[in-house]
Amino acid sequence: MISPKSPSRTRGPKAHRVEPDQILDAAERVFAARGLQAASVRAIAAEAACDASLIYYHFDSKETLFLALLDRLLPALHQELARLSAEVERPVVERLWETLRLYHRHMGHRAGLRAIIKGELVRGAEGLQREIGGRLVRNAEQVANILRQGIEEGAIRPELEPRLGAFFLLKTFIETLDLVPRLGVFLNEPVKPDIPKAIQSWFQLYWRGVATDPLTPLPALPPLSEF
Amino acid sequence: MISPKSPSRTRGPKAHRVEPDQILDAAERVFAARGLQAASVRAIAAEAACDASLIYYHFDSKETLFLALLDRLLPALHQELARLSAEVERPVVERLWETLRLYHRHMGHRAGLRAIIKGELVRGAEGLQREIGGRLVRNAEQVANILRQGIEEGAIRPELEPRLGAFFLLKTFIETLDLVPRLGVFLNEPVKPDIPKAIQSWFQLYWRGVATDPLTPLPALPPLSEF
DNA sequence: GGGATATTTCATCATGCGTTGAATTTCTGA
DNA sequence: TCAGAAATTCAACGCATGATGAAATATCCC
Structure with a gap:
């Protein structure tokens, strides 16, 4: 007592x-x-x-928490991307689509994580932004590698700067994930959000855009995971 | 006294x-x-x-200030877009490129405005986000209209949902403007930022992606404005 | 059993934020 | 000339935030 x-x-x-x-x-x-x-x-x-x-x-701090959140996700993604990057026998189209499927599987249901990645940062988080940016670039670099392989084997237009190409693919993908559910609100009319369709539409556009031979029909694309 | x-x-x-x-x-x-x-x-x-x-x-409030900022920009853009949208004789490729030039002229040197548009918002600005979104959608709708005309005259693939197509074009454009200057920082190596080149690269990809006949060479693209 | 250690909450601090009301000065027009 | 309107600053309010140090409790090991 x-x-x-x-x-x-x-x-x-x-x-x-x-x-x-x-x-x-x-x-x-x-x-x-x-x-x-x-x-x-x-x-x-x-x-x-x-x-x-x-x-x-x-x-240690709120920023540490943010980074921990990223570091819980990225290693797995990194590893799977490395595997994809190593499958040199597989057609590049397929591998790029698998890349999107990968990202979708890991981030499709994690709007919070996407928000961090998109850089909607907290109070003047300069150091954080740097830290996050670095991690993401390392990821995008792997996708760029696949594009490089595609260029070497002639499937992808050599004018395409691979890093820029990876950025286009991934950034628009993520932004589409966030836009589609909100479209109805912005348009002020009910719109049934169909994310898989929008993503497919994006990939079709992208592949035609980067392929040396854009008219070859896309192979059958395995569906995105459902949540 | x-x-x-x-x-x-x-x-x-x-x-x-x-x-x-x-x-x-x-x-x-x-x-x-x-x-x-x-x-x-x-x-x-x-x-x-x-x-x-x-x-x-x-x-009246900080939010009002934000909106005033947007409303100082958007009407001019809207009007010029309307003009573009009315030039039905002009090839759609040209008009889409002009659209990007237009956006670049109005927003290329206004990173602050882009930040607002991208939705990096302040404290719980729910109402604001709605308000901003509505204004932007009205803008994007004009670009969608150009795409619709392109579909009607057979220059653009009919599978493309025009509103989605407009989103792809504009969003990636804006994101590219913000990425390119920061690339060097993220990559930890000096990279000479070349925004016009990146934007051209994006447009080439995009047009090949949406065009019915992607192999027709692009017309000469008038350069973006310099700042 | 009892001390070390791990886990949890409480109370608090300083800071910065958006906003308001009043005070002050200058300008305008009858 | 002088009243009122317009433009500007000052001082403060209330609130939320990130962070800290100390206290309290539970658990584990000897």
Whole structure:
């Protein structure tokens, strides 16, 4: 009976420890539901059903949390891209489409992550932007590699700067993911959002745009994953 | 001699009245230099060399200021697009390229405005986003119209949904404007940014992607304006 | 059992934000 | 000449934010 004041029973370890991953999950949910702006440390903590301070127990700062979020996603993506990049026997069209499928599988249902990637940053996050940019470029570089291989084997127009080509492919893909669900709101009329169709449409445009021989019909494209 | 306390001479009208337009200019400068996040009312006021309160004398709120910024740009763009849309005799390729030139002329040197358009918003600006989105869609609709005409006359693939096609064209254009200058930073190696080249590259890709007959060589493309 | 250690919350700080109301000065027009 | 309107600044409010240090509780190991 050392404690003189009423010993509140709220402090101390819970029955189930709040894992860092749970906090990251909560952060993603907040981002997706209310946008990056609203993703204050307190809001994330509320979503994770813990105190804001606990976030600082697991992460050095809010920026660290953001990066951790990215680093939870990117390694897997990187690895799968490396695999794709190594399948030199496979036609480049197929591999580029698989690239989109890959990105879609990893990011299609993660609007919060996309928001980070798109660079909607928090308060004057200069260092962060640099850090994020670097990570993303490393990813895009792999896609550029596939394009390079395509150029070498003559399937892709040699005028295309591969890094720029990778940027076009990925950026427009991500932006399309974010646009399509909001189209109805902007147009002020009900529009059934059909993301797979929009993505296919984008890929058709893209491939015709980069291919040396744009008139060869596309192979059958395996569908995007559903969520 | 009514004033009992030392009458500071700082208040009252200045020699040259601070016009609302000057405040908008200042806002654009702050956006461009330090990003939307840093564009606090105080920062804008400092750039405009006036007090923050004066901004509220001219504008109802910060959001109003943002919209005023857009409304200073969009009408001119809208009108020029309408003109382009009416030149039905002119080949669609040319008109689409002119569209990009138009956007480039109006927004190429206005990174701040692009930031607003891209939706990097301030604190929980839900209403704003809606308002901005509506204005932009009206603009994109004009480009979609050109695409529709192209489909009717058989120059553009009929599978292309015109609104989506307009989105692809404009969005990637804007994103390219913002990417190219930063590429060197991300790649950690000096890269001479060549925006016109990147934009041309994009347009070549795009036109091949949407044209019914992608192999017809592009006409000579008038250069983008220099800044 | 008891001390070290890990986990959690509480209370608080300083800061910056958007905004407002009042005070002050200059300009205008009757 | 003088009243009122216009333009400008000052001082402050309330609030949300990122972050910190200390306190409290649970768990584990010897």
